[in-house]
Amino acid sequence: MSIGTESLWHPFAAMESVKRSQTVITRAEDVWIWDAAGTRYLDATASLWYANAGHGRREIADAVTAQLGRLDAYHLFTDFANEPALALADALAARAPMADAKVFLTSGGGDSIDTAAKIARAHFALTGQPDRTILLHREHSYHGTHGLGTSLAGIPGNRVAPPFVPDVVQTAWNDAEMLEETLRELGPERIAAFFCEPVIGAGGVLPPPPGYIEAAAQVCARHGVLFVADAVICGFGRLGDWFGVDRFGITPDLVTFAKGVTSGVQPLGGVLASGAVAAPFWDTPGTVLRHGQTYSGHPVACAAGLATVELYERDGLFARADALEGPLLQRLQGLADHPLVTEARGGTGFLGALELVPDRPGITGRVANAVREHGVIIRPMVSALGFSPPLTATEDHLDQLAEAVRKGLDQVA
Ligand code: PLP
Numbered sequence: 001m002s003i004g005t006e007s008l009w010h011p012f013a014a015m016e017s018v019k020r021s022q023t024v025i026t027r028a029e030d031v032w033i034w035d036a037a038g039t040r041y042l043d044a045t046a047s048l049w050y051a052n053a054g055h056g057r058r059e060i061a062d063a064v065t066a067q068l069g070r071l072d073a074y075h076l077f078t079d080f081a082n083e084p085a086l087a088l089a090d091a092l093a094a095r096a097p098m099a100d101a102k103v104f105l106t107s108g109g110g111d112s113i114d115t116a117a118k119i120a121r122a123h124f125a126l127t128g129q130p131d132r133t134i135l136l137h138r139e140h141s142y143h144g145t146h147g148l149g150t151s152l153a154g155i156p157g158n159r160v161a162p163p164f165v166p167d168v169v170q171t172a173w174n175d176a177e178m179l180e181e182t183l184r185e186l187g188p189e190r191i192a193a194f195f196c197e198p199v200i201g202a203g204g205v206l207p208p209p210p211g212y213i214e215a216a217a218q219v220c221a222r223h224g225v226l227f228v229a230d231a232v233i234c235g236f237g238r239l240g241d242w243f244g245v246d247r248f249g250i251t252p253d254l255v256t257f258a259k260g261v262t263s264g265v266q267p268l269g270g271v272l273a274s275g276a277v278a279a280p281f282w283d284t285p286g287t288v289l290r291h292g293q294t295y296s297g298h299p300v301a302c303a304a305g306l307a308t309v310e311l312y313e314r315d316g317l318f319a320r321a322d323a324l325e326g327p328l329l330q331r332l333q334g335l336a337d338h339p340l341v342t343e344a345r346g347g348t349g350f351l352g353a354l355e356l357v358p359d360r361p362g363i364t365g366r367v368a369n370a371v372r373e374h375g376v377i378i379r380p381m382v383s384a385l386g387f388s389p390p391l392t393a394t395e396d397h398l399d400q401l402a403e404a405v406r407k408g409l410d411q412v413a
Pocket residue numbers: 108109110111113142143144145197201202230231232233258259
């Protein structure tokens with residue numbers, strides 16, 4: 001059912017048409033969502049890449065309700081803490097891919113990107129390398145839409161409202177040798193951090209070429225550049241592990257996360273910093289990182305996070321993601337013969353994409369709308385269709401997805 005709006009300004013929306021026609025979602029359960037007319041859809045995007053545990057999980061709702069009854073809200077500034085924030089930080093640090101991790105909690109992914117960038121630059125300022133200010137990012141990357149995230153955008157269309165933050169340099173998305181060349185040209189002693197989504201998500205689901213992540217991490221380590229794994233999409237099971245890098249066997253210096261930490265039920269994000277990166281802040285008397293958000297470590301969000309972490313482990317959902325990544329890619333490859341499809345991508349985590357022909361502007365949106373008419377929600381991206389179902393999906397759901405996508409493609413062809 002479509003209704004209009006007088007006032008709600010949607011993100012990433014052409015409001016001139018959206019103001020007349022919105023899809024109002026009223027209910028969600030496991031892999032399903034319902035609109036206001038009662039039509040049911042398969043949520044093949046896990047909302048915005050986050051409902052990893054499936055919608056409507058009682059365990060998370062109960063934890064939120066119980067926390068609301070105990071302590072509804074209190075901040076973390078200066079020496080204040082709350083029990084869920086302490087417990088969640090311990091739980092995440094224990095699962096972190098780096099030693100002695102410290103956990104800075106935020107309100108979401110964009111906050112986490114800003115936080116990681118500031119920690120990186122401030123770390124070097126405190127350790128006698130104040131010239132290390134440059135932030136490197138990859139083409140096609142998406143790091144949110146805050147000021148820093150917009151400056152780090154590798155999706156050209158997302159680079160809106162310049163001027164951008166200075167000292168940000170883009171590098172190729174798939175070439176570690178070029179990364180090292182860029183470093184040498186700029187002068188490694190001027191580089192603070194390299195931001196890297198293990199699998200590029202919103203930029204088109206681009207799995208890294210074999211060996212790329214490992215080689216890029218080595219390049220950074222060789223030149224003293226901090227490796228920031230942006231696990232906002234890739235974490236919490238999407239790549240079959242906690243923070244999206246375990247499968248590559250690398251040790252990042254910083255990790256940004258959000259979305260799946262609460263399966264999207266509460267807005268929460270954060271940054272893991274290795275003990276070495278955090279040390280100047282943690283061990284030097286009087287040193288303060290003058291940074292944080294009102295909702296950093298919000299007790300209700302953290303209670304949701306703790307319940308979600310428990311759920312992932314109890315239900316073995318990451319193993320499920322591992323088991324489903326091949327079958328998803330297989331379904332997408334089965335659609336690669338379609339005249340509108342130029343490539344099927346996936347196989348590194350439970351997410352995938354179909355690249356569509358380049359000469360039909362707006363085609364991804366049209367196909368996504370057509371697929372929706374067949375009961376499945378998929379994500380139109382710049383030039384590809386994206387798929388990232390909840391980790392609770394089954395192969396039957398993947399069959400339904402493939403069938404609806406073929407019908408949608410046929411309809412638009
Ligand atoms: N980083 C990545 C890789 C993302 O995909 C996103 C959002 O999709 C962000 C950062 C920004 O997160 P948020 O939208 O919570 O600010």
